[in-house]
Amino acid sequence: MLRTSYLRFASATGLAWLVAAGxxxxxxxxxxxxxxxxxxxxxxxxxxxxxxxxxxxNFSGNWQQSMGMQIQSSVGISERxxxxxxxxxxxxxxxxxxxxxxKFVLSKFVNYVTEARLTYALDKTENPFFRADFGxxxxxxxxxxxxxxxxxxxxxxxxxxLVSGFKEYRTDTTRAGFLGLRxxxxxxxxxxxxxxxxxxxxPPSFDWSLGYVxxxxxxxxxxxGAGVNFYHLIAENPDITDPKRSSVDGIxxxxxxxxxxxxxxxxxxxxxxxxMGPGDTVTYTHRGVKVGGFFSFDLKKAxxxxxxxxxxxxxxxxxxxxxxxxxxxxxxxxxGERMPFMFGFNLPTFGVLDFLSVExxxxxxxxxxxxxxxxxxxxxxxxxxxxxPMPTIKNPSAIPISAKDLAGERYKVIxxxxxxxxxxxxxxxxxxVIATGDTIDVKGGPLxxxxxxxxxxxxxxxxxxxxxxxxxxxxxxxxxxxxxxxxRAGLLNEAGGISEVLSSMKDWYFMLRIxxxx
Amino acid sequence: MRSVIxxxxxxxxxxxxxxxxxxxxxxxxxxxxxxxWLQFGRIMxxxxxxxxxxxxxxxxxxxxxxxGVSVASVAKFGPYWEGGMGIVALQSHAARGDxxxxxxxxxxxxxxVGEARVTYTRxxxxxxxxxxxxGFFNxxxxxxxxxxxxxxxxxxxxPxxxxxxxxxxxxxxxxxxxxxxxxxxxxxxxxDLLVISETENRPYFDLSLADVxxxxxxxxxxxxxxxxxYRVKPRNPENNSPGRDCKxxxxxxxxxxxxxxxxCYILDTVSVDTVAGTSDVDTVFGSMNGTxxxxxxxxxPKALFGxxxxxxxxxxxxYGELGVLGITNYRKYYAxxxxxxxxxxxxxxxxxxxxxxxxxxxxxxxxxxxxxxGKNETSYSWVPRTAYDEKGLxxxxxxxxxxxxxxxxxxTxxxxxxxxxxxxxxxxxxxxPDIGLASYAEVLSTPKDWYWMFRTTCFF
Numbered sequence: 005m006l007r008t009s010y011l012r013f014a015s016a017t018g019l020a021w022l023v024a025a026g027x028x029x030x031x032x033x034x035x036x037x038x039x040x041x042x043x044x045x046x047x048x049x050x051x052x053x054x055x056x057x058x059x060x061x062n063f064s065g066n067w068q069q070s071m072g073m074q075i076q077s078s079v080g081i082s083e084r085x086x087x088x089x090x091x092x093x094x095x096x097x098x099x100x101x102x103x104x105x106x107k108f109v110l111s112k113f114v115n116y117v118t119e120a121r122l123t124y125a126l127d128k129t130e131n132p133f134f135r136a137d138f139g140x141x142x143x144x145x146x147x148x149x150x151x152x153x154x155x156x157x158x159x160x161x162x163x164x165x166l167v168s169g170f171k172e173y174r175t176d177t178t179r180a181g182f183l184g185l186r187x188x189x190x191x192x193x194x195x196x197x198x199x200x201x202x203x204x205x206x207p208p209s210f211d212w213s214l215g216y217v218x219x220x221x222x223x224x225x226x227x228x229g230a231g232v233n234f235y236h237l238i239a240e241n242p243d244i245t246d247p248k249r250s251s252v253d254g255i256x257x258x259x260x261x262x263x264x265x266x267x268x269x270x271x272x273x274x275x276x277x278x279x280m281g282p283g284d285t286v287t288y289t290h291r292g293v294k295v296g297g298f299f300s301f302d303l304k305k306a307x308x309x310x311x312x313x314x315x316x317x318x319x320x321x322x323x324x325x326x327x328x329x330x331x332x333x334x335x336x337x338x339x340g341e342r343m344p345f346m347f348g349f350n351l352p353t354f355g356v357l358d359f360l361s362v363e364x365x366x367x368x369x370x371x372x373x374x375x376x377x378x379x380x381x382x383x384x385x386x387x388x389x390x391x392x393p394m395p396t397i398k399n400p401s402a403i404p405i406s407a408k409d410l411a412g413e414r415y416k417v418i419x420x421x422x423x424x425x426x427x428x429x430x431x432x433x434x435x436x437v438i439a440t441g442d443t444i445d446v447k448g449g450p451l452x453x454x455x456x457x458x459x460x461x462x463x464x465x466x467x468x469x470x471x472x473x474x475x476x477x478x479x480x481x482x483x484x485x486x487x488x489x490x491x492r493a494g495l496l497n498e499a500g501g502i503s504e505v506l507s508s509m510k511d512w513y514f515m516l517r518i519x520x521x522x
Numbered sequence: 523m524r525s526v527i528x529x530x531x532x533x534x535x536x537x538x539x540x541x542x543x544x545x546x547x548x549x550x551x552x553x554x555x556x557x558x559w560l561q562f563g564r565i566m567x568x569x570x571x572x573x574x575x576x577x578x579x580x581x582x583x584x585x586x587x588x589x590g591v592s593v594a595s596v597a598k599f600g601p602y603w604e605g606g607m608g609i610v611a612l613q614s615h616a617a618r619g620d621x622x623x624x625x626x627x628x629x630x631x632x633x634x635v636g637e638a639r640v641t642y643t644r645x646x647x648x649x650x651x652x653x654x655x656x657g658f659f660n661x662x663x664x665x666x667x668x669x670x671x672x673x674x675x676x677x678x679x680x681p682x683x684x685x686x687x688x689x690x691x692x693x694x695x696x697x698x699x700x701x702x703x704x705x706x707x708x709x710x711x712x713x714d715l716l717v718i719s720e721t722e723n724r725p726y727f728d729l730s731l732a733d734v735x736x737x738x739x740x741x742x743x744x745x746x747x748x749x750x751x752y753r754v755k756p757r758n759p760e761n762n763s764p765g766r767d768c769k770x771x772x773x774x775x776x777x778x779x780x781x782x783x784x785x786c787y788i789l790d791t792v793s794v795d796t797v798a799g800t801s802d803v804d805t806v807f808g809s810m811n812g813t814x815x816x817x818x819x820x821x822x823p824k825a826l827f828g829x830x831x832x833x834x835x836x837x838x839x840x841y842g843e844l845g846v847l848g849i850t851n852y853r854k855y856y857a858x859x860x861x862x863x864x865x866x867x868x869x870x871x872x873x874x875x876x877x878x879x880x881x882x883x884x885x886x887x888x889x890x891x892x893x894x895x896g897k898n899e900t901s902y903s904w905v906p907r908t909a910y911d912e913k914g915l916x917x918x919x920x921x922x923x924x925x926x927x928x929x930x931x932x933x934t935x936x937x938x939x940x941x942x943x944x945x946x947x948x949x950x951x952x953x954x955p956d957i958g959l960a961s962y963a964e965v966l967s968t969p970k971d972w973y974w975m976f977r978t979t980c981f982f
Contacts, residue, residue: 041552043552043597043607044607045605045637045638045639045657047638047656047657047658047700049719049727065758067727069700069719069726071638071657071658071700072635072638073609073635073638075593075609093609093633093634093635094635095634100726103760103769104769106725107724107900107901107902108900109724109726111721115633471603472599472600472603473599474597474599474603475599475603518640518656518657519605519638519640519657520599520605520607522552522599
């Protein structure tokens with residue numbers, strides 16, 4: 005199913021790209037057009053300084069290195085019609101993993117469509133009365149966010165995983181994050197956007213989500229906004245989005261057996277439904293509603309401070325959201341655990357840097373941020389290289405993974421001392437073997453399902469400086485929701501790449517980037 | 523089928539992008555360049571298939587064929603800043619190997635970043651210039667080399683690994699350094715200081731520090747010398763300098779020798795007591811880290827003697843290079859520094875404008891170690907692989923001391939280039955596409971071995 009979906013996604017994206025290219029070329033061929041070419045390239049390197057959770061893969065001390073380039077064109081076809089298309093290429097490496105895995109590391113290439121968009125706008129201002137974007141396009145309702153936040157359109161609802169990382173897709177608006185339609189309306193200081201977005205990052209694929217965001221700018225210094233996202237509102241296949249007993253033959257067997265066994269179990273060991281009480285059974289769904297609010301406050305303008313301060317200095321901003329309005333079973337029973345909030349502040353750099361920001365986030369979800377039960381396949385969203393090593397079930401589940409899946413029955417931990425027969429390091433069916441030196445930190449630790457509080461706080465420090473108008477340096481030190489690329493655990497096997505790397509307050513990483521754009 | 527679809531999309535993308543680029547010349551100082559090429563050739567003779575002792579890597583008579591496209595741009599941002607970026611798509615075909623594995627043969631399509639650099643150049647004093655490169659960029663300290671040589675920045679130190687092949691990466695303008703370089707020149711004297719992140723040979727991401735000093739004396743003569751502190755800052759020192767309790771053994775590649783042999787250290791027999799039937803064996807510890815040294819020269823007799831007339835610009839140029847692949851001796855395999863000193867000499871034959879370059883290069887490298895680097899790539903071993911003949915005796919690894927290469931190139935019609943090569947060099951081919959049989963061994967191991975390659979390039 006995943007592979008089929010992937011091909012269909014590839015076809016849809018390719019079709020959008022071809023349509024955009026064809027329209028632009030046809031228009032360009034028929035009459036003179038306003039044409040601009042943009043490019044950017046970068047090299048980046050960094051290191052995961054500490055990663056507490058090594059159950060699946062040990063990322064501690066792993067260097068992350070890559071480079072990439074993008075070519076993009078924008079065409080003014082007529083007074084009101086314009087378009088953009090582009091392609092990008094990133095050269096990446098597997099994560100190094102442990103000393104045995106890193107010997108299999110390969111350099112890989114990821115090609116992608118940066119944008120394939122047609123736009124109709126009544127005028128060319130930033131906030132026209134009417135504008136429509138169609139295709140694959142970028143949209144960011146809070147462009148001051150460097151890393152954390154942007155909850156409305158990043159990540160699933162059930163489970164409520166948050167998304168962030170260095171130059172992540174939705175904060176780096178040189179790459180499209182939406183596939184569908186955006187309708188924009190501007191009225192003075194007010195603007196509103198209506199979005200129809202096809203899901204292409206996470207299963208269930210190709211469901212349609214409807215989003216709405218409104219923003220108002222007051223006194224030139226304060227902007228407030230709010231939005232809603234009806235996530236997976238229109239299902240491409242309701243049997244996947246809302247699994248029923250009849251959806252797939254035997255789909256509920258695992259849950260039936262677990263419930264019937266009479267043994268105590270954690271709800272996260274279930275896959276699709278939960279018995280809450282006699283006659284009260286909850287079937288979990290991928291559908292959900294996100295609501296959120298955000299603000300930015302420019303202290304410079306509010307206080308009338310000017311002079312040597314940089315354009316982005318002293319900006320305070322924040323965001324909160326409810327990831328899933330409806331309570332759902334015992335796993336999603338508390339709204340308070342589904343409400344992340346973040347604050348950011350641009351420190352004064354007096355023009356030495358473009359910005360130096362600090363962002364802090366709190367999110368108290370009590371489950372592990374691991375996508376393997378939801379499943380995803382080579383999503384650009386996650387910079388993945390290859391298929392995940394072990395999707396735990398066939399159909400995507402809206403229930404987060406249980407720690408028991410990792411350290412209990414599915415995974416048997418066998419220590420392989422130095423000099424062991426190399427076969428010791430191999431997979432044994434569904435069991436995973438962990439090399440000596442890896443840390444196992446679950447039972448009673450911060451990753452214990454009863455005690456998943458070690459990752460409630462996230463933080464990020466970002467800096468950027470542009471020279472000569474086109475040359476850019478960027479840096480980030482953070483403990484965020486990074487999902488690192490998988491390791492290569494053998495000639496054909498891969499490991500990791502499906503869960504967050506930083507799971508306790510001790511964890512952090514840094515990234516540096518240099519590049520240019522025109 | 524999948525690669526065919528990919529190739530069609532690539533062609534479509536290129537056909538779309540190129541005219542767009544041509545129309546898109548805007549006011550900024552951005553220049554575009556591109557090339558497309560097709561190359562083919564044949565391994566005429568390969569004495570042995572050392573990779574794993576099986577016949578699958580028998581390259582005798584194998585055709586080698588590839589096609590590629592590159593598009594790049596150079597952008598200037600004011601008087602001092604410049605950037606370069608590029609994309610390369612290569613359609614390659616794995617070597618077929620032996621007939622027994624011919625059913626595994628397929629085509630692969632790979633795209634890569636051709637260049638991703640930022641450059642800052644600024645004159646400091648009259649006749650002085652500073653240049654800083656950061657990112658993924660090209661650097662070639664010996665641009666006369668067509669094939670053999672360039673020992674300082676190519677290949678391992680232990681085991682000493684000369685790299686060569688037809689229009690191999692370091693001999694063409696594409697990027698080959700991931701890191702940074704600061705160059706300072708005073709007239710004809712130039713110093714290049716490089717910090718290099720290792721991305722070609724495993725372990726990846728170790729840092730090397732290299733320096734090259736070049737002195738250009740008029741148009742006729744230049745000399746250069748350099749040192750490379752190879753992997754001076756290893757990412758994980760335990761990988762590179764494993765010691766006795768190392769973990770540098772991994773399976774998966776069946777060319778790797780059995781566990782328990784010399785993976786992490788050398789076992790050197792120092793004495794044998796034939797009466798008692800015992801022997802003393804020393805354990806020698808070493809490292810993949812090491813120091814390379816290089817010296818080179820270039821002499822253009824045309825400029826020296828004022829010759830001109832019908833001779834081409836490159837004709838009669840003599841050049842040469844000497845390398846030292848590791849200054850530390852380790853017993854048994856690295857005991858004699860002279861066997862770690864490859865030397866090459868090249869001469870541009872007079873082509874009188876019929877060809878741009880017609881070069882003969884000869885190399886002597888007296889290493890007695892087996893030219894198979896699978897053990898190093900897949901086990902992080904600093905110890906060379908050993909191989910034995912049918913009688914259990916070590917293979918005579920001195921059969922490949924001499925290498926040679928005859929190369930030509932010609933640009934015609936302004937934008938079309940032909941080039942070709944006949945050689946017995948250090949060519950390595952990724953073996954037949956059975957991944958378990960991946961080859962890191964040189965294909966040409968005796969004086970009888972040779973191959974030829976031909977390439978047609980269209981560029982703008």
